[in-house]
Amino acid sequence: MKPFNNILVSNSSFSPSAASTSTPSTASAFLFPSFKYFPSIPTEILDSTDAGTDLSTFVQAYLLPKKLSAMSESLPEVKKAELTRKPELECEFADVVDLDHSPVILICGHGGRDMRCGIMAPVLENEFRRVLGDKGFTLAGSGDHTIDSPGHAHVGLISHVGGHKYAGNVIVYIPPGMRKKSSSSPHSLAGKGIWYGRIEPRHVQGIVEETILGGKVVADHFRGGIDRSGDILRL
Numbered sequence: 001m002k003p004f005n006n007i008l009v010s011n012s013s014f015s016p017s018a019a020s021t022s023t024p025s026t027a028s029a030f031l032f033p034s035f036k037y038f039p040s041i042p043t044e045i046l047d048s049t050d051a052g053t054d055l056s057t058f059v060q061a062y063l064l065p066k067k068l069s070a071m072s073e074s075l076p077e078v079k080k081a082e083l084t085r086k087p088e089l090e091c092e093f094a095d096v097v098d099l100d101h102s103p104v105i106l107i108c109g110h111g112g113r114d115m116r117c118g119i120m121a122p123v124l125e126n127e128f129r130r131v132l133g134d135k136g137f138t139l140a141g142s143g144d145h146t147i148d149s150p151g152h153a154h155v156g157l158i159s160h161v162g163g164h165k166y167a168g169n170v171i172v173y174i175p176p177g178m179r180k181k182s183s184s185s186p187h188s189l190a191g192k193g194i195w196y197g198r199i200e201p202r203h204v205q206g207i208v209e210e211t212i213l214g215g216k217v218v219a220d221h222f223r224g225g226i227d228r229s230g231d232i233l234r235l
Helices: 055-063 077-082 085-094 116-134 201-213
Strands: 026-031 036-042 104-108 154-160 171-172 190-198 222-226
Touching: 036 055, 055 085, 077 190, 104 116, 116 154, 116 201
Parallel strands: 104 154
Antiparallel strands: 026 036, 104 171, 171 190, 190 222
16 A cells, blocks of 8 residues: 555455456456456566556556656656556456446455454354345355346455454445435445444344445444545545
8 A cells, every 4th residue: 555546455255257257367356446346357467568468457557546646746757657547558458347236345354463353254244145135135156146236235255454453344335326225316325435343243234224225324333434536434
C-alpha cells in the first residue's frame, strides 16, 4: 500500500468462475470499489513489453493512479508516465464482468498472526451463506458459477485486512445496480463498501436484513467504508 494510491491485494477462497480460463500462470480476481470481476489475469511479468499481456499490463490498466500526487511533481515526465494509469490497456481484458447486482461479502480469515479471525471466519461464512439462502439468494460455489445476477451473492474468506482485535472483520460490497429487497427503489448503499468489526454469528441475520437488504449501516459495528470513487465514508 502506498500513501497516495492505496491498493490492497488479498487472497480469497472464491473458486474460479465457469468463464475463467485460469491456469497455473493466471488468476481470477474481484476489483473493488470498481465492482469488476476478472476471470483471467496473468500472474507472470514478462521480460519485454512487446511479449504480450502480463501482470504489469493489469496493474497499468487498473491499479495505478489516474493522477499523481503533488509529491511526484519533481519526477521526470517519463517516470510520471510510468507511474500513471493507462486506460487504453483495459481492452486487453475484454472478459471483465461488471458487478451490478450481486453483493459480495468478504470475511477476514487470516490465522497466521492472530487466530481470532482464522477461527471466527469459517463460522461466519457458513452463517452468511445460510441466512442469505433463507432470504432467497443463490450463492456462488457448489457448482453455481454465476458472477452477476439479481438475487445472487458471493461470500468468501480473504487474507489479512487489519485489526485482529475486531474479529470477525466483515466487508460488505453493495453493487451499484442493486435494489432494495421487494422494491424498485435504489439501494441506499449502492456502489459502496461497508466494513464491520466484532461480528459474531448472532449478528449476521441483522447485517443481512439491515445492510444488504435494507440499505442501512449498523453503527455499533461500523469500522469504515468506501464509495465507488474511493472516498472514505464516515457516519
